[in-house]
Amino acid sequence: MHTKLQALLVSCLAGLAGACALPQPGGAVEQEAPAGGVPQGTEVLSNAGRYRVRYLPVPDPIPSGELFSMLVWVFDAESGAELSEPELVVDAGMPHHQHGMNIQPVLSKMVEGPMLVDGLLFHMPGAWTVTFDIERDGVTERAQVVLDVD
Amino acid sequence: MTTVSPIPTFERQTRFRLVHAAALLLATLSSTASAQDAASQPKDPGNRFGEYELTISQLREPARAAFLPGINVVLVAEPWAHRVSMYSTGPIVFRPDSAGELLLSIGKLGSGIGELREPSGIALHATDDSQMLVADTGHHRLVAFGPDGEVLRTMGSFGSELGQLIRPTDVVFGETKIYVTDTGNHRVAVFDLEGNALTTFGKLGSGPGELREPAGIAVDGEGRILVADAANHRIVRFTADGEFDMAFGARGPNPGLFSSPVDVDWSDGRIYVADRGNHRIQVFDDAGQVLYEWGIHVIRPREGEGRLHYPSGIAISPDGAQAVVCEAASDRVQVFGPADGPASKYMTDPGLFSQGPARHFGMNIDASGPVLAIAEPETESVLIYAIEGTTPLMVTKLGGLGLLADDFVRVDDVDLSADGREIIASDSGARRLTRFRLDRAAESELRFDLQLGRFVEGASLDRLPLGEYAGVEPGAVVRDSAGRIFVVDLSQSRILRFSSRFKLERVFGSEGSGPGQLRSPTDLALSADGRELWVVDAGNARLAVFDAGGTFLRNIGERAGMDRPHGIALHPNGSAFVTDAGLHRVHIFDSAGELSGGFGKQGLGAVEFYKPRGIAIDGEGRVIVLDHGNHRGQILSTSGEFLSAFGARLYVLETRRKQD
Numbered sequence: 001m002h003t004k005l006q007a008l009l010v011s012c013l014a015g016l017a018g019a020c021a022l023p024q025p026g027g028a029v030e031q032e033a034p035a036g037g038v039p040q041g042t043e044v045l046s047n048a049g050r051y052r053v054r055y056l057p058v059p060d061p062i063p064s065g066e067l068f069s070m071l072v073w074v075f076d077a078e079s080g081a082e083l084s085e086p087e088l089v090v091d092a093g094m095p096h097h098q099h100g101m102n103i104q105p106v107l108s109k110m111v112e113g114p115m116l117v118d119g120l121l122f123h124m125p126g127a128w129t130v131t132f133d134i135e136r137d138g139v140t141e142r143a144q145v146v147l148d149v150d
Numbered sequence: 151m152t153t154v155s156p157i158p159t160f161e162r163q164t165r166f167r168l169v170h171a172a173a174l175l176l177a178t179l180s181s182t183a184s185a186q187d188a189a190s191q192p193k194d195p196g197n198r199f200g201e202y203e204l205t206i207s208q209l210r211e212p213a214r215a216a217f218l219p220g221i222n223v224v225l226v227a228e229p230w231a232h233r234v235s236m237y238s239t240g241p242i243v244f245r246p247d248s249a250g251e252l253l254l255s256i257g258k259l260g261s262g263i264g265e266l267r268e269p270s271g272i273a274l275h276a277t278d279d280s281q282m283l284v285a286d287t288g289h290h291r292l293v294a295f296g297p298d299g300e301v302l303r304t305m306g307s308f309g310s311e312l313g314q315l316i317r318p319t320d321v322v323f324g325e326t327k328i329y330v331t332d333t334g335n336h337r338v339a340v341f342d343l344e345g346n347a348l349t350t351f352g353k354l355g356s357g358p359g360e361l362r363e364p365a366g367i368a369v370d371g372e373g374r375i376l377v378a379d380a381a382n383h384r385i386v387r388f389t390a391d392g393e394f395d396m397a398f399g400a401r402g403p404n405p406g407l408f409s410s411p412v413d414v415d416w417s418d419g420r421i422y423v424a425d426r427g428n429h430r431i432q433v434f435d436d437a438g439q440v441l442y443e444w445g446i447h448v449i450r451p452r453e454g455e456g457r458l459h460y461p462s463g464i465a466i467s468p469d470g471a472q473a474v475v476c477e478a479a480s481d482r483v484q485v486f487g488p489a490d491g492p493a494s495k496y497m498t499d500p501g502l503f504s505q506g507p508a509r510h511f512g513m514n515i516d517a518s519g520p521v522l523a524i525a526e527p528e529t530e531s532v533l534i535y536a537i538e539g540t541t542p543l544m545v546t547k548l549g550g551l552g553l554l555a556d557d558f559v560r561v562d563d564v565d566l567s568a569d570g571r572e573i574i575a576s577d578s579g580a581r582r583l584t585r586f587r588l589d590r591a592a593e594s595e596l597r598f599d600l601q602l603g604r605f606v607e608g609a610s611l612d613r614l615p616l617g618e619y620a621g622v623e624p625g626a627v628v629r630d631s632a633g634r635i636f637v638v639d640l641s642q643s644r645i646l647r648f649s650s651r652f653k654l655e656r657v658f659g660s661e662g663s664g665p666g667q668l669r670s671p672t673d674l675a676l677s678a679d680g681r682e683l684w685v686v687d688a689g690n691a692r693l694a695v696f697d698a699g700g701t702f703l704r705n706i707g708e709r710a711g712m713d714r715p716h717g718i719a720l721h722p723n724g725s726a727f728v729t730d731a732g733l734h735r736v737h738i739f740d741s742a743g744e745l746s747g748g749f750g751k752q753g754l755g756a757v758e759f760y761k762p763r764g765i766a767i768d769g770e771g772r773v774i775v776l777d778h779g780n781h782r783g784q785i786l787s788t789s790g791e792f793l794s795a796f797g798a799r800l801y802v803l804e805t806r807r808k809q810d
Contacts, residue, residue, distance in 0.1 A: 047604060089555070091554070129601075135610075135613075137615065138652070139610075142606065
């Protein structure tokens with residue numbers, strides 16, 4: 001599983017190299033990253049506007065009831081610079097059902113690349129809210145996105 | 151039911167030189183009778199407590215108690231009467247009908263020798279009664295009284311160095327040492343019997359041997375130290391030398407779990423815990439295994455005869471025949487004897503809480519536009535209500551107990567932005583400020599939606615670069631129109647001002663009673679023009695006014711007769727509405743700072759309160775009062791006319807119907 005995943009991620013990363021360069025700060029809460037002909041990920045602006053978070057589920061679309069991973073890049077929204085090793089916590093839940101995941105994901109930093117969030121599991125179909133909490137200098141700010149899983 | 155009120159004449163007297171002499175006399179006279187009683191009624195080691203015996207009422211928030219050796223006499227710390235009182239808990243030799251009587255009081259408010267401020271803990275040595283120790287919480291010290299009532303010495307002063315204390319709440323004698331819960335420093339301080347500071351152990355945290363708001367303290371039969379680690383919801387045991395030994399408990403309602411355990415006692419191989427938030431006493435063996443519990447939860451405020459409401463203190467008599475339970479929230483002490491029936495007879499029906507906790511509504515609130523935000527300590531969440539109609543309707547909940555970024559450990563206060571869309575909450579337990587946003591379209595009606603609130607960001611006051619001001623415990627919070635955040639630092643009785651992005655800009659105020667000094671400030675409000683910051687200086691029973699830059703301007707209400715001011719709301723016309731938890735009333739000050747009126751009295755009816763706390767004025771000029779002790783909110787006009795009430799309890803509905 002892990003070998004297959006790494007191979008897939010390498011493929012994704014290769015395709016995303018251009019897309020990950022400099023995301024533009026903007027007012028849109030959520031937007032597609034620049035096109036690159038391969039899976040590009042989606043960007044979301046953090047709730048207080050300090051960061052842009054780009055995420056890419058692997059596989060995409062996310063399967064219900066199966067483990068999946070996510071690649072995450074974090075950029076300073078003002079300068080556009082990528083945070084090389086952000087203090088990041090990724091979680092997910094279904095607020096309307098008042099529950100989270102029944103598994104604890106694991107974060108790791110890929111060499112010269114994004115954060116890898118491994119071991120995610122949406123155990124039922126429906127609307128899942130994924131949260132990205134980024135901490136810097138004592139302040140934790142959240143970016144979040146709602147993903148529908150069939 | 152036996153309810154006995156104290157003797158007012160004694161209550162007002164300070165009898166320093168008589169207290170201990172009287173205690174010794176009582177002990178001598180009673181020792182023979184006690185021995186005879188013990189011989190005729192041998193103690194059953196398997197006994198459980200549970201049977202209600204006696205209520206001592208009309209106390210002032212009794213915090214903790216300690217029995218005198220050998221007799222039916224208990225000492226009770228009454229923080230808000232600034233005294234320690236001695237009561238009989240049963241017949242004493244020369245006064246067979248004296249059960250529940252006030253015998254003597256010691257202390258009065260002041261800073262002089264023998265004067266006390268908010269004493270909350272007492273210690274008597276098990277065999278040597280040559281001194282009585284009082285945790286003089288508001289003075290950040292211990293006071294040792296001698297056998298004829300004289301002050302032998304004081305120990306400690308405000309601070310965090312060795313020998314210094316911040317709000318010590320309980321004290322106990324070891325064999326050769328004195329152990330103090332140094333609550334504000336989240337540690338245990340150790341002194342020798344002569345009052346010399348020896349060491350401290352424990353530090354802020356949740357790991358082994360770490361403490362978060364340690365409260366009650368006891369010594370077991372092997373000299374080990376038991377600490378009620380209140381904000382970690384557990385009991386921690388240390389060796390006599392301060393080495394971590396074990397801990398048990400976590401937050402929850404089930405047997406063996408706790409909700410803010412605030413006191414602990416040990417007797418005959420059993421550990422007794424005042425499980426405050428679960429309204430019960432839990433009993434454990436020395437291995438930390440739960441044995442049984444007692445306490446039936448009060449439903450209608452101040453129900454008695456064995457029902458418990460927020461027990462704050464527990465003391466077991468030396469002969470093991472009586473248990474005294476202090477209930478600060480109900481201003482009383484109840485005395486229990488051995489159980490006379492199955493354990494279920496003395497326990498709350500677990501089904502009572504199967505549909506969630508009853509709302510206690512407190513301690514603080516804010517209102518803006520159609521939104522009311524309430525800091526709810528039972529669930530460690532912020533409740534959001536729509537208040538457009540007659541009765542507020544809850545539309546969403548923010549936070550919840552936990553350590554994640556959008557959780558709370560102990561939510562203290564909330565502030566709503568002027569447009570009612572953004573909320574700042576302070577969390578003294580996690581030492582964080584948290585910002586939420588309500589995702590609702592402009593002018594749309596508020597509807598129930600669990601996703602209405604969005605966590606925006608949180609600032610850890612332990613991780614912000616605060617330099618010399620590190621260690622902030624955030625309490626009351628308010629923002630100005632520029633988004634600058636003013637927050638009380640509970641640990642130092644001062645105010646910090648942050649930019650909207652949590653950069654520290656100003657620090658002002660300090661612990662004390664002089665101009666610009668504060669004691670335990672509980673709430674903040676900004677004038678309509680944002681130029682004045684009003685602070686409820688609860689410990690000094692006054693209001694303090696600063697400008698937005700932190701310059702002290704004036705005190706208000708020093709001669710207004712306030713007892714325990716807590717919450718404040720400023721009306722656009724400049725008048726101030728202030729709740730008084732001690733007088734069960736709302737005071738009104740005019741724009742010149744003069745007391746101009748007020749409303750409310752103690753009770754459960756309309757415009758009656760019990761320990762009211764948070765207060766707010768909504769966009770329609772209605773006054774919303776958190777009637778904390780009655781588990782409800784009341785909505786009133788500015789002249790004190792009843793408009794509505796809200797809350798889950800049936801008597802709230804009764805109040806509304808009567809008014810209709």
